[in-house]
Amino acid sequence: MTLTVLLVEDDRELRITLRDALAVEGYKVLAAASLADARALTANATREGGIDLVLLDLGLPDGDGESLLNALRRESSVPVIVISARHTDVPKIRLLDAGADDFLVKPFGVGELLARMRVALRHRGRVLRAAITYFEHDGLVVDLGARRVRVAGIDVHLTPTEFKLLACLVRSAGRVVTHRQLLLDVWGAEFTEHTHYLRLYMGQLRAKLEADPADPRWLITEAGVGYRLVEPLA
Numbered sequence: 143m144t145l146t147v148l149l150v151e152d153d154r155e156l157r158i159t160l161r162d163a164l165a166v167e168g169y170k171v172l173a174a175a176s177l178a179d180a181r182a183l184t185a186n187a188t189r190e191g192g193i194d195l196v197l198l199d200l201g202l203p204d205g206d207g208e209s210l211l212n213a214l215r216r217e218s219s220v221p222v223i224v225i226s227a228r229h230t231d232v233p234k235i236r237l238l239d240a241g242a243d244d245f246l247v248k249p250f251g252v253g254e255l256l257a258r259m260r261v262a263l264r265h266r267g268r269v270l271r272a273a274i275t276y277f278e279h280d281g282l283v284v285d286l287g288a289r290r291v292r293v294a295g296i297d298v299h300l301t302p303t304e305f306k307l308l309a310c311l312v313r314s315a316g317r318v319v320t321h322r323q324l325l326l327d328v329w330g331a332e333f334t335e336h337t338h339y340l341r342l343y344m345g346q347l348r349a350k351l352e353a354d355p356a357d358p359r360w361l362i363t364e365a366g367v368g369y370r371l372v373e374p375l376a
């Protein structure tokens with residue numbers, strides 16, 4: 143099955159580079175240089191089987207990509223990956239909380255983009271089927287159903303809060319989860335500003351799981367945004 147990608151990017155050179163790279167990978171690419179183009183293509187594609195993933199630049203000649211994200215989220219759960227030159231963290235967090243699946247800051251490699259796209263597409267498929275309850279990567283095994291965590295074949299004991307935090311990351315493995323989302327899921331709505339809890343518990347998790355907690359293999363920091371458990375390897 144051919145997957146259709148809507149690519150919204152006003153930088154002509156980057157648009158062509160990405161369009162060609164994605165076409166080589168077998169994606170059908172609808173390329174838009176503005177919000178107006180993107181809206182027209184979206185309306186057309188809806189009649190022709192839809193769009194499977196959106197790559198969305200933020201700074202566009204006729205407005206901000208964020209408005210398209212909000213419009214898409216009102217009517218669909220299509221995966222959206224933001225590609226942006228902006229380095230400030232606040233918009234990233236706001237976009238993720240608004241329903242973007244991931245973000246890439248320019249410049250990025252095509253290999254990294256393809257990997258993020260695979261994760262976003264797989265997660266979207268899983269959301270519709272069943273939740274992720276099992277994670278395995280290079281010696282780390284987390285089985286949420288059995289409440290079991292092993293590193294290199296040895297059971298690791300986690301406190302209930304540590305386990306809950308790890309479980310949130312397993313369910314989104316490969317994707318960044320914002321501080322706010324983690325605090326909301328683990329501690330509840332009253333605690334979404336308590337980022338020091340996260341730092342503390344993430345430190346404890348790393349101390350128990352990582353060979354070198356200062357240079358983690360699995361529990362990756364997304365500076366100013368949140369945390370990402372690496373993509374699982376079967």
Ligand code: CA
Nearest residue numbers: 152199201202
């Ligand atoms: Ca732009």
